[in-house]
Amino acid sequence: MALDDTKRDFKVIGQRVVRPDGIDKVTGKAQYGADLILPGMLWGAVVRSPHAHAKILKIDASEALKLDGVEAVVTRADFVEQKGDNFADNLDNIMAGKKALYDGHAVAAVAATSQRLANKAAKLVKVEYEILPHVTEVDEAMKADAPVLHEGRKYTGAPAGSGPNVTHYQDYGHGDLDAGFAKADMVIERSFKSEGVHQGYIEPHACVANYNTDGRGETWVCTQGPFMIRDFTAAFNGFNISQVRVTPSEIGGGFGGKAHIFIEPVAAALSKKTGRPVKMAMTRSEVLRATGPTISGHIDVKIGMKKDGTITAGYLGMRAQGGAYPSGTVDMATQAAFAAYDLENVKSEGWNVVTNRPKEAAYRAPGAPLGVWGVESVLDELCQELNLDPMEVRIKNAAKKGTKSSYGPTFDDMGLLTALEAAKAHPHWNAPLDGPNKGRGLSCGFWFNFGGATSVSLQINSDGTASVTEGNPDIGGSRASISMMAAETLGLPFEKVRTIVADTNSIGFNQETNGSRVTFAVGLATIKAAEAAIKVMCGRAAKIWGIDEEAVDWVDGAAVPSGPNAGDFPPMTLAEIAKVAVQTGGPIAGHHEVTADGAGVSFGVHIADVEVDPETGKTTVLRYTAFQDAGKAIHPDYVEGQMQGGAVQGIGWALNEEYIYGADGRLQNDGFLDYRIPVASDLPMIDAVILEIPNPGHPYGVRGVGETGIVPPLAAIGNAVSRATGVRMTKLPMSPPTVLKAIS
Amino acid sequence: MVAVRLLGSMRSAIGGAEMVEVEAANTIQMLNALKREYPVLTDIIEGGVSVAIDGLVYENAWFTEIKPDSEVVIMPLMKGG
Amino acid sequence: MSKLHVTTTINGDSREFLCEPEDTLLDALRNTLGLTGAKEGCATGDCGACSVTVNGRLVCSCLMLAAEAEGQEIDTIEGMADHDKLHPLQKHFLEGAALQCGICTPGFLVAAKALLDKNPDPTETEIRYHLAGNLCRCTGYDKIIRAVQNAAAEMRGA
Numbered sequence: 015m016a017l018d019d020t021k022r023d024f025k026v027i028g029q030r031v032v033r034p035d036g037i038d039k040v041t042g043k044a045q046y047g048a049d050l051i052l053p054g055m056l057w058g059a060v061v062r063s064p065h066a067h068a069k070i071l072k073i074d075a076s077e078a079l080k081l082d083g084v085e086a087v088v089t090r091a092d093f094v095e096q097k098g099d100n101f102a103d104n105l106d107n108i109m110a111g112k113k114a115l116y117d118g119h120a121v122a123a124v125a126a127t128s129q130r131l132a133n134k135a136a137k138l139v140k141v142e143y144e145i146l147p148h149v150t151e152v153d154e155a156m157k158a159d160a161p162v163l164h165e166g167r168k169y170t171g172a173p174a175g176s177g178p179n180v181t182h183y184q185d186y187g188h189g190d191l192d193a194g195f196a197k198a199d200m201v202i203e204r205s206f207k208s209e210g211v212h213q214g215y216i217e218p219h220a221c222v223a224n225y226n227t228d229g230r231g232e233t234w235v236c237t238q239g240p241f242m243i244r245d246f247t248a249a250f251n252g253f254n255i256s257q258v259r260v261t262p263s264e265i266g267g268g269f270g271g272k273a274h275i276f277i278e279p280v281a282a283a284l285s286k287k288t289g290r291p292v293k294m295a296m297t298r299s300e301v302l303r304a305t306g307p308t309i310s311g312h313i314d315v316k317i318g319m320k321k322d323g324t325i326t327a328g329y330l331g332m333r334a335q336g337g338a339y340p341s342g343t344v345d346m347a348t349q350a351a352f353a354a355y356d357l358e359n360v361k362s363e364g365w366n367v368v369t370n371r372p373k374e375a376a377y378r379a380p381g382a383p384l385g386v387w388g389v390e391s392v393l394d395e396l397c398q399e400l401n402l403d404p405m406e407v408r409i410k411n412a413a414k415k416g417t418k419s420s421y422g423p424t425f426d427d428m429g430l431l432t433a434l435e436a437a438k439a440h441p442h443w444n445a446p447l448d449g450p451n452k453g454r455g456l457s458c459g460f461w462f463n464f465g466g467a468t469s470v471s472l473q474i475n476s477d478g479t480a481s482v483t484e485g486n487p488d489i490g491g492s493r494a495s496i497s498m499m500a501a502e503t504l505g506l507p508f509e510k511v512r513t514i515v516a517d518t519n520s521i522g523f524n525q526e527t528n529g530s531r532v533t534f535a536v537g538l539a540t541i542k543a544a545e546a547a548i549k550v551m552c553g554r555a556a557k558i559w560g561i562d563e564e565a566v567d568w569v570d571g572a573a574v575p576s577g578p579n580a581g582d583f584p585p586m587t588l589a590e591i592a593k594v595a596v597q598t599g600g601p602i603a604g605h606h607e608v609t610a611d612g613a614g615v616s617f618g619v620h621i622a623d624v625e626v627d628p629e630t631g632k633t634t635v636l637r638y639t640a641f642q643d644a645g646k647a648i649h650p651d652y653v654e655g656q657m658q659g660g661a662v663q664g665i666g667w668a669l670n671e672e673y674i675y676g677a678d679g680r681l682q683n684d685g686f687l688d689y690r691i692p693v694a695s696d697l698p699m700i701d702a703v704i705l706e707i708p709n710p711g712h713p714y715g716v717r718g719v720g721e722t723g724i725v726p727p728l729a730a731i732g733n734a735v736s737r738a739t740g741v742r743m744t745k746l747p748m749s750p751p752t753v754l755k756a757i758s
Numbered sequence: 759m760v761a762v763r764l765l766g767s768m769r770s771a772i773g774g775a776e777m778v779e780v781e782a783a784n785t786i787q788m789l790n791a792l793k794r795e796y797p798v799l800t801d802i803i804e805g806g807v808s809v810a811i812d813g814l815v816y817e818n819a820w821f822t823e824i825k826p827d828s829e830v831v832i833m834p835l836m837k838g839g
Numbered sequence: 840m841s842k843l844h845v846t847t848t849i850n851g852d853s854r855e856f857l858c859e860p861e862d863t864l865l866d867a868l869r870n871t872l873g874l875t876g877a878k879e880g881c882a883t884g885d886c887g888a889c890s891v892t893v894n895g896r897l898v899c900s901c902l903m904l905a906a907e908a909e910g911q912e913i914d915t916i917e918g919m920a921d922h923d924k925l926h927p928l929q930k931h932f933l934e935g936a937a938l939q940c941g942i943c944t945p946g947f948l949v950a951a952k953a954l955l956d957k958n959p960d961p962t963e964t965e966i967r968y969h970l971a972g973n974l975c976r977c978t979g980y981d982k983i984i985r986a987v988q989n990a991a992a993e994m995r996g997a
Binding site: 183186213270343345346349376377378380422423424425462464466467529530609612711720721 | 814838
């Protein structure tokens with residue numbers, strides 16, 4: 015069976031089929047986190063700290079519990095204390111212990127017979143606080159005399175002599191910076207500043223927990239990681255993992271923000287305490303105040319260039335805050351910053367600091383947009399100053415196969431140059447941009463892409479169809495692409511395969527839906543599971559024919575003798591073999607469990623045209639084109655969708671979105687009116703150009719495409735605005751007041 | 759012997775060397791050898807690292823083969839969104 | 840505390856329900872009537888995920904009191920398809936991959952239908968402004984706008 019050959023001639027893959035969960039989603043039938051109603055269900059509500067930093071002296075729930083219909087209150091005392099930073103920090107984040115560390119930090123929760131009553135009861139829980147000085151800004155938090163979030167805690171990653179809130183430092187690079195800068199004809203140094211932004215999924219976190227006092231039960235939840243929810247829920251409540259079953263609902267967006275634990279163990283605790291199902295659903299304000307925004311901070315960049323456009327040296331340093339608990343996301347910002355370039359001398363370094371803000375959560379290519387923004391902005395300015403074509407400069411310096419990357423490893427096959435050449439040849443790049451106040455910006459982008467622990471199970475049904483069971487919530491159409499890969503491998507039409515996302519008892523462990531891993535890793539495991547089923551089917555055909563199993567091949571959905579010596583039998587189709595499966599040895603299925611590696615790096619290139627109104631500072635995006643290497647696009651519509659959606663999230667980050675904290679440390683814009691994500695009238699069409707440079711690490715050449723799209727827009731827009739206004743933009747978001755201040 | 763390129767924090771911990779050589783034929787042998795020869799790296803390694811071997815990044819792969827001429831780079835533990 | 844009795848028409852069927860005076864129409868639809876197609880994304884009228892029409896007029900059901908539904912005709916996503924026949928907007932959203940996670944989809948479909956009922960041949964700009972009260976975080980709106988254009992063309996017989 016020549017199944018391991020990299021396949022290039024596809025029947026199903028590359029088609030634009032209608033997704034299998036589509037009708038449910040256009041008719042309102044699809045069930046999301048907050049849509050489940052169980053008999054006897056209670057509603058939970060969380061009591062949250064109004065203070066950015068305060069000691070919790072006393073919690074008195076007696077008034078709340080007096081209300082008719084209020085059934086239970088839980089506080090930190092109801093949870094099992096954890097060992098190890100990851101579990102301990104997560105517990106402290108979902109339910110504060112001795113201190114509240116940010117505005118919106120959970121301190122207690124109540125369960126009552128209605129949502130309204132639960133909210134009313136939450137207001138009656140009296141919490142006595144001792145307010146402490148707080149710090150929300152990075153450079154303030156880094157000082158030796160800053161308010162300390164975690165007194166006495168030692169951070170092994172912090173350099174000697176750091177302030178008490180510095181948790182982490184790391185540096186990357188190679189070569190000799192000084193020598194490199196000495197060779198440059200021009201060196202530009204710039205400092206940049208970003209604000210926190212939120213993933214902004216439209217569905218707030220929601221779950222229904224149904225547990226008994228024996229520690230056995232179930233959780234229904236919108237999450238990127240049902241197994242992660244299971245493991246934390248079990249640990250925090252003292253349950254045995256085997257007794258906790260988590261069923262992922264449909265998920266209304268996540269972008270990394272739902273790869274974390276928040277209300278789910280709390281709902282389980284309330285359910286255990288009352289013996290009844292408990293539903294919890296966050297408000298938008300709770301989502302913004304208490305779930306993860308990105309890291310944010312200051313970025314210093316210094317790049318040297320020769321007159322011919324050769325980059326001689328590059329430096330980037332980032333001081334980041336990741337909210338109230340240690341975060342390593344700055345590492346990804348600093349590693350990604352120079353990844354697109356083949357450099358002799360490069361260094362990047364990053365510091366992380368804790369502040370009185372919500373715990374940072376992953377957001378689509380976590381960290382990478384910030385590092386790349388800084389580097390691509392300074393590159394663009396060098397091109398302006400040296401009068402060089404920004405496209406040619408990028409092509410000249412582009413990383414390629416064999417390049418020693420700025421973060422260490424040497425690159426294999428990858429599509430950056432192909433994307434740059436496609437962008438250079440595209441009508442957008444060559445169209446005139448006439449009139450005042452307009453500018454065109456260009457940026458490259460990079461993301462690592464991940465694989466990870468994955469399990470897939472596949473059964474062959476008696477009518478000649480196949481059912482696939484996987485464990486990664488489908489955020490952007492992955493059930494379609496998984497079904498397509500199974501159909502392709504088995505030789506079935508798409509309509510004869512159905513893929514479901516199962517609960518945690520029905521499939522082996524899976525890492526979260528994140529890191530652009532699902533189409534790559536679940537796809538890979540699906541192909542292997544289908545191959546395992548094919549091996550069984552070839553064996554059955556061999557038995558029926560009375561020949562050796564090795565003498566049977568699988569071609570176009572049927573078993574065939576491998577050659578003239580094997581015997582003269584007509585092809586036996588999957589349906590024919592499936593029909594007699596029970597009689598020929600038993601049900602036919604295949605499964606595959608793996609920690610998938612070889613995800614293959616991802617590159618993209620974006621071009622943006624903007625017009626800036628000099629009177630108001632408002633930026634209008636006139637035209638936008640994204641180019642990205644997908645390895646092999648399984649379902650091109652949803653690849654384009656990832657590119658378009660990522661681009662628009664990046665445009666929002668570039669132009670509008672920001673966390674605004676008051677002097678009191680409280681979030682000032684905790685709703686969609688003031689935390690303004692892009693709307694339809696803000697945007698043009700987003701042209702998506704898919705390039706396909708096969709990933710050697712996947713049987714069909716797939717690369718993850720989910721995250722790279724958000725990386726280039728910050729600089730593509732920033733470079734366009736800078737060229738339109740003649741002033742280099744160094745602060746995000748480039749909202750009208752910021753731009754107006756910069757140009758006046 | 760395989761040459762291992764260290765993470766920045768590891769370099770400072772052992773006094774600046776960018777590369778070290780250890781005897782190892784797979785990832786776990788390489789990490790154990792590092793801990794044995796440079797005990798000061800134990801905390802960093804046990805806190806979690808990724809390892810890039812010949813350009814591919816591995817998060818949790820003890821038995822991935824390392825050849826004598828393999829390019830081995832220690833990276834931080836990373837997470838996507 | 841006594842509940843209010845409300846008689847209304849939902850998706851062409853006459854319905855009765857009880858509600859608290861402060862309940863929103865969205866609360867009543869989702870928690871009392873089991874019509875969970877309308878979603879709560881913000882509860883402040885900023886995201887449009889809870890869009891329904893009241894006597895043909897597009898409203899955020901999170902901003903309308905349930906008691907105000909008395910005697911009105913409410914249409915929700917659950918009533919958009921004609922039994923087993925999808926509305927052209929639903930069909931074009933599917934065929935054009937105009938949804939990823941799908942949480943905003945019911946609101947977009949209800950809002951787009953309200954537009955096409957009044958303006959069968961909207962320009963791209965008109966579509967973008969009409970749908971500016973509906974937030975989508977996955978698609979970047981591109982495929983949504985195209986799906987509305989394609990559905991409008993089909994409905995006009997173009």
